[in-house]
Amino acid sequence: MGLEKEYAIETINLCKKYGNLVAVDNLNLQVEKGTVYGLLGPNGAGKTTTILMLLGLTEPTSGQAIIAGYDSSRNPLQVKSLVGYMPDNVGFYEELTGEENLLYTAELNGLPRSLANKRIAQALERVGLKAAGGRKVSEYSRGMRQRLGIADVLVKDPQIIIMDEPTLGIDPKGIHELLALITSLAKEDGRTILISSHLLHQIQKICDQVGIFVQGKLIASGTLKQLESQLLPSDCLEIELKTSPSDENLLALCRAFPGIRELKWENDLLVLTCDRDLRQDFVPALTANGYCPIHLSLRGTSLDSIYLRYFRKEEA
Amino acid sequence: MVKTIKLPSPKFRLHLNKLQLANRGFWAVVKKEVGDHLSGKRFLILSLIVLVTCLGALYVAASTIRSNVSQDELDFVFLRLYTTAGSSMPFSFLSFIAFMGPLIGLILGFDAINGERDRRTLSRVLSQPIYRDALINGKFVAGVIVIAMVIYGLGFLVAGLGLILTGVPPTLDELLRLLIYLTLSVIYISFWLALAILCSLLFRQTSTSALAGIAIWLFLGVFFGLLAGIIADGLYPVTDSSTAEQIIANDKAERLLSRVSPTFLYNEAVSTIMNPSIRTLGLVLIQQTYGAIKGTLSLGQSLLLIWPHVVGLIAATLICFALAYISFMKQEIRA
Incomplete structure (x- = not known):
């Protein structure tokens, strides 16, 4: 051997x-x-x-x-x-x-x-x-x-x-x-x-x-x-967000925030595509503007989402 | 890229040799299958039917023999227990076994492999360190063991009861004939077992393979003889004005075709061995019987007469099993 x-x-x-x-x-x-x-x-x-x-x-x-x-x-x-x-x-x-x-x-x-x-x-x-x-x-x-x-x-x-x-x-x-x-x-x-x-x-x-x-x-x-890292580009993280209240101003706030590249709605969840994990920085910004985060989670840590995202990539 | 791989270690080779010698997997399968058959309900029901009918046949035979004993000769009384049918029971032991035997074989084998698939046990069993053929060999041998137990058991049971009923002990010649008859029956029923195992490989559904087996049984047992007759009549038409040659040719053709069916082979062989007064198979012309002395054949001569039948039956059984074996070895295991 x-x-x-x-x-x-x-x-x-x-x-x-x-x-x-x-x-x-x-x-x-x-x-x-x-x-x-x-x-x-x-x-x-x-x-x-x-x-x-x-x-x-x-x-x-x-x-x-x-x-x-x-x-x-x-x-x-x-x-x-x-x-x-x-x-x-x-x-x-x-x-x-x-x-x-x-x-x-x-x-x-x-x-x-x-x-x-x-x-x-x-x-x-x-x-x-x-x-x-x-x-x-x-x-x-x-x-x-x-x-x-x-x-x-x-x-x-x-x-x-x-x-x-x-x-x-x-x-x-x-x-x-x-x-x-x-x-x-x-x-x-x-x-x-x-x-x-x-x-x-x-x-x-x-x-x-x-x-x-x-x-x-x-x-x-x-x-x-x-x-x-094998399946997804490393500089592209997705964060799920749900806040109370949830309105148009939130979108504007997110767009203005540095590091967020894209956002889209998935049912009642707002999905942010960002360069890095900016949860820590983002929360104070939210609360300062009167939005209380109810749900905030980084996608891609569970295999499920890797798997799902892989297939989405395949379909596209 | 082929990577260098380890050959089995000497210790394992020793173990492997031991495994081959003992062939444990094979015997484990045999042991389990025999146990399953004997404790299974369907086998119990069938054995009971066969037992009751055979005892009925014995009773009728014994009473017929007793009432006819003055008119008939006393030759081979013991064998007559197996071959005599009475007016109240038109079947003898012999015809019952010929009729029910295939059913025993079919019932023992029709779900041999597809049943394992159904229960999803096939891949689990084959992932154990046994050769793949150990399973099918083991199942076949277990079936043959069970068939032998039933047939020899029934045969000797009837012999014992017959002794009590008639009080005439068997001669050595009769005993040997009985043993040959029972062995032939085991081979014949094993043919049906092999056929049933083959069906269980060809059809995925157990009910389909059971029906296929029964269909073949009916075809070979009933329709094949009719078919042989029709073909023989087509080849050598026989009318009222036919010559002896034509009639003989017709009869020969019909027999030849019929002998393709193991059922016919078995019936011919068994009636010859159990009835020493049968001296030839086929038509006998009056000229040939002229001057012949009435008598019986010795065991050796009877055997000689049916030797091709015995070989044919064994060959049919082995061919059936070989087909099943090959198809099993080539089949995909996945459930």
Whole structure:
């Protein structure tokens, strides 16, 4: 390997074509060990295809997928024994209990019975399904299934966990618990986690690094801050403003203020495009003129707005 | 740009060898599938139907044999338990298995793969460190194990009850014939299992694959014979004034075409093996029977007569399974 850095997950010019449709286009993805990586993109961007190629379940048209140094299409068994995969909308055998489902996974992994039982008990405890382990999966709620999916991954005790849309269809409280669990898997156990999702605001909190994936291409990758600079011109910040009262004079005041380049109304919010973050300077000016700021926020700090703005840019 | 990649470490290779030796994934699938089949409700219902009808057939056969024992010869009484039909029950054990057997195979296999897709378990199972074929091999082998359990179980149950009812013990020859018959039945039903698994790969909906299986069953079991007759009549028309050659040619053509259907092969093979007095398949001319001594075939001769059938049945089963195997290995996994 020499000086080359070893990533937990790496793809090199990975491509997948279905006829004329290019599902994944020259993907170069790098995920460092022990980090949480969020693969974000709209539906149909090729996220699931990428994940299946990472696991060696789908042959890439060209390029390589490398997991912990092993080629996914050449050593799929090695890769699959290192990686825990939780599919999108994970399914279980309804007529079996939660424990029996996990036991099947353990047997497929060739775990001896005593170790399997120990791991199953630990995994169920960790995801908070200890009491429900003996019940049939058909009685489980959506959130419980999702947690059972995580337990199913934990039974393998993998170094790397790949989750496809883990938060889909769960209520806010459930999502909060799920994300806390995922964070603990990364931070306490030191596992590498790749999460694919289209719900940015939910997973941005727990991701160390984020990649934005659109139409088979990774258009940006890095930490949230890096993404901002990659996707948006740095000298162009947007500030949302709502004041009481809100009238024509406010517009004139804003126009006159140095540093504000443009303004426009978005519903009842006034959006100011400025050179720098001038919130601190602007507030005294507002109050001095008898306007009380009710809402004042800098756009571009949340992934949602980066994402939205990126697409707006695309459309334009 | 191709990056140098690690080969599996020696330790892992050792582990891999162990994995291959033990083939744990495969056996885990077999174990789970057998358990699922045996505890499943639909299998229970079907087994109960088959059990009740077979016991009915046995009862009728036994009472028919008892009432006819004075007129008939006492040869192969034990085998007659399986082949005799009475007036109150027009089916024998043999015809019941021939009729219901395919249904057992279809029920065990029609949702093998598309059911996993429906439940969204396919990608989860295949992301475990097992070979992809372990799943389909495991499912097929599990099905064959369950079929063998049902068929041998039923066969020996009838044998035991028959002993009690008639009091005539089987000879070694009869016992061997019974074993061959039961084994042939397992192979035949396995053919339907392989066909059902193939359907479960070709159709995404479980109900569609079940219907497709039943359609093939009806076609091969009922309509194929009619079709063979129509084609044979077209090739060699037979009228009242036809010569013997024409009639023979017509019959040969019909049999040849019918034998394409595994159902026909099975029926021919099974009735030959269970009825030692059948000495040839096909038409027999009066000249040929002239001077022949009435008697039965030995086991070896019966086997010789049906050997092509046995090979054909095994081949049909393997071809069906091979098609399913190839289609599964090529299919996209995504749900």
